[in-house]
Amino acid sequence: MSKLRVESYTLSIDGFGAGPEQSLENPLGIGGTRLHAWAFPTRTFQSKLFGKADGETGIDEDFAARGFDNVGAWIMGRNMFGPVRGPWPDESWKGWWGDNPVYHMPVFVLTHHPRAPLVMEGGTTFHFVTDGIHAALERAREAAGGRDVRIGGGADTIRQYLQERLIDELHIAISPIVLGSGERLFEGINLVELGYSCTRHAATEWATHLVLTRQ
Template identity: 80%
Template sequence: MTKLRVESFTISIDGFGAGPDQSLENPLGIGGKALHGWAFATRTFQAQLFGAQGGETGIDDDFAARGFHNVGAWIMGRNMFGPVRGPWLDESWRGWWGDNPVYHKPVFVLTDHPRAPLVMEGGTTFHFVTKGIRAALELAREAANGKDVRIGGGASTIRQYLRERLIDELHIAIAPVLLGEGERLFDGIHLPDLGYTCTQHVPSQRATHIVLTRT
């Protein structure tokens, strides 16, 4: 069976996976962009996000690159797709990523409000799932066609899948940043009781990389 993975999800030293007050001006919340300095510097993210050449290699790039290996579909929460709340009054919002999003795979967006699939350039189609996390996972696994499913975020979506012990592996990057407020990734989560253990920890100059595996 395909694995359900979290990759390259970054938290601050004080445990926040995003800053407060997400908006068009602050997609990651106030101060949230500072979490991802390790990722933006890598060759992998320069190529995937910006279509650019160059960027750093080494530990950070190795972890960034593994996040795209053998991924056949993605799952994300409504807030990660965009700042629009409530019913889709129109379909003008098409994501943060322009006409050719970075995913190049089917993406299943958790939402309480139905919306028709959104076909983008480069192989990305956003499917809006209203029947919950297990329904989204079933659809994503079917679309992945034997490959793994990656949860993009945000923190609330990851917590929902963790509580159900559905995530097989999490790569968490801890950035040397203090946010003070925002959304905590592991708020209310007892990882040992859920069967997760730390199976890898690797420091770099920009982050500490942790891999948690479900036993």
């Protein structure tokens, strides 16, 4: 059976996966972009985000690359898709990523407000799921065709799947910065009770990488 995975989710030293006050100017909240200093220079992120053929290799690249290996669909929360809250005022907001998003596969967006599927360039289609995390996972697994499903975030979405013991593996990168406030990933989560343990760790200049696996 395919796995449900979290990949390249980065936390500050004080436990925040995004800064406060998400907005058009600060998609990851104030200060949140600094979390990903380890990822942006890697060959994978340079290729996926900027269309460049080069980039850094090494441990950071290894973890960035594994996040796309054998992935056939994504799940994300409404807040990760964009800053629009409440009922969709129109269909003008199409995500942070331009006309050709980085996913190139089906993406299932959790929301309380219906919206028609959004077909983008490059093979990405955003499907808006209003009937909960289990329905989103079922649809994502069907779309993935036997490959794994990746949860992109944000923190609340990951917590919901963790609490249901649905996530098989999490790659967490700890960035050497402090944010002071924002979204805490493990708020109210007891990883031991849920059956998770650290099965791999590696440190670089810009991150400490941890893999948590559900036993």
